[in-house]
Amino acid sequence: MKNQLYKYLNRYAKFDNVDIELIYKNGVIQTYDNKEFLLEQNSVCKYKYFISKGLVRQYKVEDSGNENISAFAIENWWITNLDSFINETNSLNAIQALEETTVLQITKENLEHLYSKIPKLERAFRIISENMLIAFQRKNELHMNKNSEKRYYNFVEKLPNFSQRVPQYMIASYLNITPEYLSEIRKK
Amino acid sequence: MKNQLYKYLNRYAKFDNVDIELIYKNGVIQTYDNKEFLLEQNSVCKYKYFISKGLVRQYKVEDSGNENISAFAIENWWITNLDSFINETNSLNAIQALEETTVLQITKENLEHLYSKIPKLERAFRIISENMLIAFQRKNELHMNKNSEKRYYNFVEKLPNFSQRVPQYMIASYLNITPEYLSEIRKK
DNA sequence: CGAAAATTTGACATGACTCAACTGGAGTGG
DNA sequence: CCACTCCAGTTGAGTCATGTCAAATTTTCG
Numbered sequence: 001m002k003n004q005l006y007k008y009l010n011r012y013a014k015f016d017n018v019d020i021e022l023i024y025k026n027g028v029i030q031t032y033d034n035k036e037f038l039l040e041q042n043s044v045c046k047y048k049y050f051i052s053k054g055l056v057r058q059y060k061v062e063d064s065g066n067e068n069i070s071a072f073a074i075e076n077w078w079i080t081n082l083d084s085f086i087n088e089t090n091s092l093n094a095i096q097a098l099e100e101t102t103v104l105q106i107t108k109e110n111l112e113h114l115y116s117k118i119p120k121l122e123r124a125f126r127i128i129s130e131n132m133l134i135a136f137q138r139k140n141e142l143h144m145n146k147n148s149e150k151r152y153y154n155f156v157e158k159l160p161n162f163s164q165r166v167p168q169y170m171i172a173s174y175l176n177i178t179p180e181y182l183s184e185i186r187k188k
Numbered sequence: 189m190k191n192q193l194y195k196y197l198n199r200y201a202k203f204d205n206v207d208i209e210l211i212y213k214n215g216v217i218q219t220y221d222n223k224e225f226l227l228e229q230n231s232v233c234k235y236k237y238f239i240s241k242g243l244v245r246q247y248k249v250e251d252s253g254n255e256n257i258s259a260f261a262i263e264n265w266w267i268t269n270l271d272s273f274i275n276e277t278n279s280l281n282a283i284q285a286l287e288e289t290t291v292l293q294i295t296k297e298n299l300e301h302l303y304s305k306i307p308k309l310e311r312a313f314r315i316i317s318e319n320m321l322i323a324f325q326r327k328n329e330l331h332m333n334k335n336s337e338k339r340y341y342n343f344v345e346k347l348p349n350f351s352q353r354v355p356q357y358m359i360a361s362y363l364n365i366t367p368e369y370l371s372e373i374r375k376k
Numbered sequence: 377c378g379a380a381a382a383t384t385t386g387a388c389a390t391g392a393c394t395c396a397a398c399t400g401g402a403g404t405g406g
Numbered sequence: 407c408c409a410c411t412c413c414a415g416t417t418g419a420g421t422c423a424t425g426t427c428a429a430a431t432t433t434t435c436g
Contacts, residue, residue, distance in 0.1 A: 068333060070325070083322045092329070115311070122310045123303070129317035134271045136324045137258070141280070143331060144364050145256060148392070169414065176332050181392055183416050336424070357382065369424055371384050 001029060001052050001104065008050075008076050012124035019118050026110040032056075032097040038079075038105075039095040045084035047105035051077050054101025055165055059173070060093040069173040072098075072162055078128065098166065148177045149185050189217060189240050189292065196238075196264050200312035207306050214298040220244075220285040226267075226293075227283040233272035235293035239265050242289025243353055247361070248281035257361040260286075260350055266316065286354065336365045337373050 002024055009015045009023075032038055032054070039045050041060055049056075051073055058079065059069040070093060073079040084091035085108060106114070115122050142151055152175055156163050163171060172182040190212055197203045197211075220226055220242070227233045229248055237244075239261055246267065247257040258281060261267040272279035273296060294302070303310050330339055340363055344351050351359060360370040 062333070070328070070332070082318060083325065086318065086322070119307050119310070122307070122314050126310050126314035126317060129314060129321060130270055130274065133317060133320055133324065134274070136321065136328070137271065140324070140328060140331075141258070143328075144258070145250070167414070178393060179415070180394085180417085184392090187416085355382070366425060367383070368385085368426080372424095375384085 001102075004052055004076070005050065005104065009121075009124055012127045013120040015118075015120060015124075019120070022117060023106075023114055023121070024104070026114050027104040027106040029102065029104055031100065031102045034097055034099055036097050037094055038097065038101075038103070039081060039084075039091055039093075041092070041094040042090045044088055045081040045091045045095075046107055048078060048080040048085060048108075048111060049095070049103040049105050051075055051079060052102045052104060054097060054103075055099045056095055056097050056101055057166075057170065057174075058093050058095050067173055069170055072166065072174065074161075074165075098170075143176065148175065148181060149188075151175045152177070152182060152185055189290075192240055192264070193238065193292065197309075197312055200315045201308040203306075203308060203312075207308070210305060211294075211302055211309070212292070214302050215292040215294040217290065217292055219288065219290045222285055222287055224285050225282055226285065226289075226291070227269060227272075227279055227281075229280070229282040230278045232276050233269040233279045233283075234295055236266055236268040236273060236296075236299060237283070237291040237293050239263055239267060240290045240292060242285060242291075243287045244283055244285050244289055245354075245358065246281050246283050255361055257358055260354065260362065262349070262353075286358075331364065336363065336369060337376075339363045340365070340370060340373055 002020055005024065006015065006017070006020045009020070027050075029052075038047075038049060038056060053075055055072065055074050056079060057069050058071040058073070058081070059067055061067055071079070079095060081091040081093060081095070083089065088108075115125075142154055146154070152171075155171065155175060168182060168186075169179040172179045175182070177185070190208055193211065194203065194205070194208045197208070215238075217240075226235075226237060226244060241263055243260065243262050244267055245257050246259040246261070246269070247255055249255055259267070267283060269279040269281060269283070271277065276296075303313075330342055334342070340359075343359065343363060356370060356374075357367040360367045363370070365373070
């Protein structure tokens with residue numbers, strides 16, 4: 001895990017082993033079983049999670065009972081409900097493991113502490129946030145301008161690994177299509 | 189402008205006048221007429237723009253000829269095509285002034301220079317980026333789960349100033365509704 | 377005032393949804 | 407190893423939200 005973190009963070013700035021050690025000490029390694037919740041809907045998101053191994057989904061259950069998936073995340077991604085994490089408000093969605101998943105989880109206080117001790121980390125997260133913004137914009141672009149069929153084919157093409165690790169009805173939810181209609185799309 | 193920038197940045201970290209002066213010197217003040225382009229579609233986005241006064245839209249023209257607005261920005265917002273700015277690729281959309289608009293525009297090189305001279309700026313943009321991510325997630329949430337009518341009422345409620353400064357057909361485009369259907373929604 | 381731009385109206389078309397029933401594979405337990 | 411259940415996926419009929427297109431009307435502004 002330390003080695004993985006080292007490699008990962010050095011994509012963004014030059015961190016040495018002392019830095020990594022400090023970051024590591026300010027977090028907690030935890031493993032979640034399949035279906036276990038990292039964050040429950042309507043509770044405060046206390047951690048930013050670095051996924052070392054596994055796969056999670058972020059989703060909400062509507063009043064109608066419908067599930068609505070807003071994101072998947074895998075190895076070497078960060079996941080959190082930023083709004084809830086930063087503002088300490090109740091999260092509108094949940095984060096759930098879809099496989100056995102190992103993470104490094106860091107509280108807001110510890111993260112703030114790390115930012116002050118390791119200014120490079122500020123830089124790394126500035127860049128990571130910008131990358132996430134770019135990804136978000138691309139996803140948005142797709143959703144605004146493309147029909148269901150194009151969204152699906154784009155998804156399969158861009159994230160082939162996901163379409164294998166995740167059941168079809170979850171992909172449908174992520175793409176904002178009904179499972180029935182996705183099935184029809186696939187028939188072609 | 190300097191004073192505005194000072195106030196704005198001090199929301200995120202403690203900058204003194206020397207910092208602001210340096211930032212100011214690394215950018216260029218420019219005023220764009222109504223309808224003038226800050227960035228043209230299919231060209232590299234050379235600047236990050238801090239809007240001091242005015243209003244812009246970010247949009248693309250599809251092959252079909254349709255215009256598609258992805259964002260508006262006003263006073264005290266930053267606007268850029270991040271993907272194009274960072275990766276120096278051609279921008280898929282344009283940025284155009286909808287009123288006479290005054291900005292401080294900073295190139296990537298100068299911004300990098302500023303980051304190295306003023307580490308606090310790294311922190312400020314880390315936070316700004318996170319805030320943008322939160323805003324993006326909220327917008328996405330709306331688009332995924334709400335019908336046209338709810339999106340429109342949410343927009344009017346949350347951004348009443350925009351619905352006055354921007355023509356209706358542009359709001360329709362931003363909300364991904366046809367102008368005709370928005371008109372029908374408003375009839376009620 | 378007059379032209380161009382924005383908005384509205386109405387007839388018709390369609391992508392995507394709902395709901396209910398059916399199929400098939402993956403356990404699970406006797 | 408069969409019978410049973412459960413869940414994901416498929417199919418089909420009917421429906422609805424929203425889009426398209428073309429024309430009429432209103433507003434804007436030089």
